[in-house]
Amino acid sequence: MKPYVYLARPVPPEVEDYISQHCSYKKWEGAEPITRKELLEQLGEAQGLLITGEKIDDELLDHAPNLKAVSNISVGYNNFDLEAMQKRNIIGTNTPDVLNETVADLGVALMLSAARRIPELDKLVKEGKWENKDDGPLFGVDMHGKTLGIIGMGRIGEAIGRRAKFGFNMNILYHNRNRKMDTEKALDATFVTQEELLQESDFVLLMVPFTQETKHLMGREQFSQMKKSAIFINTSRGQTVDEDSLIEALQNNVIFAAGLDVFEQEPVSPDNPLLQLSNVVTLPHIGSATHQTRFEMAKLAAENLVAAVNGEEPSAVVPELKGILK
Numbered sequence: 001m002k003p004y005v006y007l008a009r010p011v012p013p014e015v016e017d018y019i020s021q022h023c024s025y026k027k028w029e030g031a032e033p034i035t036r037k038e039l040l041e042q043l044g045e046a047q048g049l050l051i052t053g054e055k056i057d058d059e060l061l062d063h064a065p066n067l068k069a070v071s072n073i074s075v076g077y078n079n080f081d082l083e084a085m086q087k088r089n090i091i092g093t094n095t096p097d098v099l100n101e102t103v104a105d106l107g108v109a110l111m112l113s114a115a116r117r118i119p120e121l122d123k124l125v126k127e128g129k130w131e132n133k134d135d136g137p138l139f140g141v142d143m144h145g146k147t148l149g150i151i152g153m154g155r156i157g158e159a160i161g162r163r164a165k166f167g168f169n170m171n172i173l174y175h176n177r178n179r180k181m182d183t184e185k186a187l188d189a190t191f192v193t194q195e196e197l198l199q200e201s202d203f204v205l206l207m208v209p210f211t212q213e214t215k216h217l218m219g220r221e222q223f224s225q226m227k228k229s230a231i232f233i234n235t236s237r238g239q240t241v242d243e244d245s246l247i248e249a250l251q252n253n254v255i256f257a258a259g260l261d262v263f264e265q266e267p268v269s270p271d272n273p274l275l276q277l278s279n280v281v282t283l284p285h286i287g288s289a290t291h292q293t294r295f296e297m298a299k300l301a302a303e304n305l306v307a308a309v310n311g312e313e314p315s316a317v318v319p320e321l322k323g324i325l326k
């Protein structure tokens, strides 16, 4: 008998077809995303579960006595309560690598948009307020030749660093918990303390996972260490930044501008002061969202799910849960 899995998120028809060849399944068919209550009601028989970011914790696992594996269509897995999964031997998988280049493109787009004030200028032109005065009220700042500091030089950080180095001739600084000698060599990048990175960078880009250690990694003290002319980019997770401190820093010209794909609360509240600031470029957490890459992510997530519920080793088990396979 085929194992039974529940698909809480839609996947492309080809991917669904692949799942159907290896598993029996049901899928969420509502027009709106599945609610927590509806999800809990679906889990009684499920041996596998396909999600994007839904919280996997004790309460959910108590509703899923037959569950063996959860496949996240996302590389970040801060939605996994790793302890709860470990104690029940639940395999957790994610979708690394297939999205690196797409997210890196978006990181660079945010850097350029904030530096050259693209959304602000786009709005002016569309409102019929074309201006191109010589005294520079609409001028931006250069990206080429400047210093980029990457906090979280991992798979995506490195792809952004490559674009910055070879596309924009930028000087690359980075900070991780561990040095990466290969990356240093490939990008001529310099490993520095977080404080040095903040003090010396013209662009500071956050690309860390959200963990207990990275919660509010950027706060008032960190923003005050940045250059007044610096641009802050967050393409990681909103919770890595103390948003009140960021708002304060942007309102008081402690830093020049920000580009944000992620927020502490998502969807961001319409009355969040960040949305009122002309020196902030905002996006709706869309880093990996191209048709091609989302297809690759869904495909990898389906392969992970099928392997796990059939007793095979999935290619992308999250590191903290690899021990469950032994």
Ligand SMILES: NC(=O)C1=CN([C@@H]2O[C@H](COP(=O)(O)OP(=O)(O)OC[C@H]3O[C@@H](n4cnc5c(N)ncnc54)[C@H](OP(=O)(O)O)[C@@H]3O)[C@@H](O)[C@H]2O)C=CC1
Residues within 6 Å of the ligand: 075, 076, 077, 096, 097, 099, 103, 151, 152, 153, 154, 155, 156, 157, 175, 176, 177, 178, 179, 207, 208, 209, 210, 213, 214, 235, 236, 237, 261, 262, 285, 286, 287, 288
């Ligand atoms: N906006 C979007 O749409 C997207 C957001 N993301 C986010 O980006 C994150 C990174 O993805 P990816 O590059 O694949 O992950 P990686 O694991 O490859 O890279 C993360 C890097 O962060 C470093 N890091 C971890 N903890 C710390 C810390 N406490 N201080 C400093 N550095 C740290 C790690 O190095 P070391 O272990 O040496 O510290 C590692 O190099 C994801 O977890 C996800 O949250 C990903 C895709 C799309």
Ligand SMILES: O=CC(=O)O
Residues within 6 Å of the ligand: 073, 074, 075, 076, 077, 099, 287, 288
């Ligand atoms: O935020 C997206 C991810 O894949 O992580």
